[in-house]
Amino acid sequence: MGSALDRDNVHAFVCEVVEWVVDRIRHAERLPRRSRHVRLPDLTGLPVPEARLRAMEAGVTLTLVRTQPNPPPVPGMVIEQSPDPERRVRRDSAVTVWLRF
Incomplete structure (x- = not known):
């Protein structure tokens, strides 16, 4: 079984990844759309x-x-x-x- 420290590390890592993904999405929304x-x-x-x-x-x-x-x-x-x-x-x-x- 994992210790509380391992769970905390995983939770912190997942939060960082989620923040990074949300930041990339926000950045992409600011880019001009490519015309067809x-x-x-x-x-x-x-x-x-x-x-x-x-x-x-x-x-x-x-x-x-x-x-x-x-x-x-x-x-x-x-x-x-x-x-x-x-x-x-x-x-x-x-x-x-x-x-x-």
Whole structure:
């Protein structure tokens, strides 16, 4: 059987955990809610790594399409995107970008 000291330690520990959980919940309630929709950034003219970063920050993913336009822009640059920039889309949707490689 546990002693009174063990029960007191367990009780104190549980109280600390409960306080921590309640504090985290209160903190989460103060955070802005994430919208289901996001506005697409303009990715045209960006190199692929920067386009990926901006897409990630906006909450969307990239689908890359390689193309051979004439005249060729700078290799590895986004030359077109769909949906268009500034359009609102569902968070986590895919944006298709066409690249010159």
